[in-house]
Amino acid sequence: MNPEKNNYDIVLFCGGRGTRLSxxxxxxxxxxxxxxxxPILWHIMKxxxxNNFNKFVLTLGYKGEMIVDYFLNQYNLTQNLCVKLSDIKIPPAKDDWDISFVQTGIESKTAKRLHICRExxxxxxxxxxxxxGVADINLESLLKRHKILKEKHGIIATITITRPYSKYGIVKLNEDFVDSFREKPQMDEYINVGFMVLEKEIFDYINEDEDVMFEETLQKIADDGKLGFYIHDGFWHAMDTYKDYEELNEIWKVDPKWKIWND
Known part of the structure; x- marks a missing residue:
């Protein structure tokens, strides 16, 4: 593993309300x-x-103090430990992560959150x-792809895309009859699933006085021909709804494909 990778910061968007999972x-x-x-955040960080990326910037918003409390006061208690009651000292967490907790506003949209944590x-x-969202993504290949596109085309952002499976069965009709039925087929279109590599030049596209989603920023970058992509053909799943929550927890029990770490 290339030790240089330790020098890359990882920004995790953590501030939204998640209303579809109320x-x-x-x-x-x-x-x-x-x-x-x-928490799913822990899985993403793992x-x-x-891949030896250990420097995280968390853009906090809705109930952000609970995320801070989890890492400062709860996470290190999830391991086995021994204490002397007359002199209690809680051991440090087993993961050597460098985390910046940045308060980016309760209602801020993602582009503004990113701009606030710029420093x-x-x-x-x-x-x-x-x-x-979790995936069995090859981050080394993603970074390599970004570097190639940057050198070849001058791109300043690379997003990871994949073709999701439809949540519904697809029916084809022939006059009064059903011609074919496919149960939840893979879709033809690609979607952005995160896992982005970005250059600081993207901040030239973010107006600090505007409060917009980062996807709007990406569109501006795409309009200038500076947005690249990396195709991920493996596992990806987001936790958008309660059904997603149940599905992911069932997958975790049976075959957690995104668990690429050993411990």
């Missing part, structure tokens, strides 16, 4: 929703840490993703 987000921020015994991003090239 069954859980009434009580906690979406990134803290449990996937197995740990994916990066497995905490030290590397000229950095990575970013959403706090609700």
């Amino acid at each position: 069954e859980k987000t009434r009580e906690m921020p979406k990134p803290l929703i449990e996937l197995g015994e740990y 994916i990066y840490a497995h 905490y991003i030290k590397s000229e090239t950095f990575m970013a993703t959403y706090g609700d």
Whole structure:
């Protein structure tokens, strides 16, 4: 593993309300929703840490104090430990992560959140993703693809795309009859699933006085011919709804494809 990778900052969008998952987000921020015994945010960070990316910038918003509390006061208690009651000292967490907790506003949209945490991003090239999606992504290949596109075309952002499976069966009709039926086929169109590599030049496209989604920023970059893509053909799943929450937790029990780490 290339030790240079430690120099890349990873921005994780953690501030949204997650209204489509209100069954859980009434009580906690979406990134803290449990996937197995740990929050989905932890799973995302483990994916990066497995590839030797250990510097994280969390853009906090809705119930952001709960995310801070989890890492400062709860996470280190999930391991086995021994204490002397007359002199209690809680051991440090087993993951050696460098985390910046940045308060980016309760209602801010993602582009504004990214701009607010700009001063905490030290590397000229950095990575970013959403706090609700997991994948068995090859981050080394993603970074290599970005570097090639940057040198060849001058791109300043690379997004990861994949072809999702339809949530519904597709029916083809022939006059009065059903010609064919396909149960939840893979769609032809690609979608952006996060896991982005970005250059600091993207901040030239973000107006600090505007409050817009980062996807609008990406469109501006695409209009200038500076947005690249990386195709991910493996597993990806987001936790958007309660059904997604149930599906991901079932997958975690049976075959967690995104668990690329060993411990």
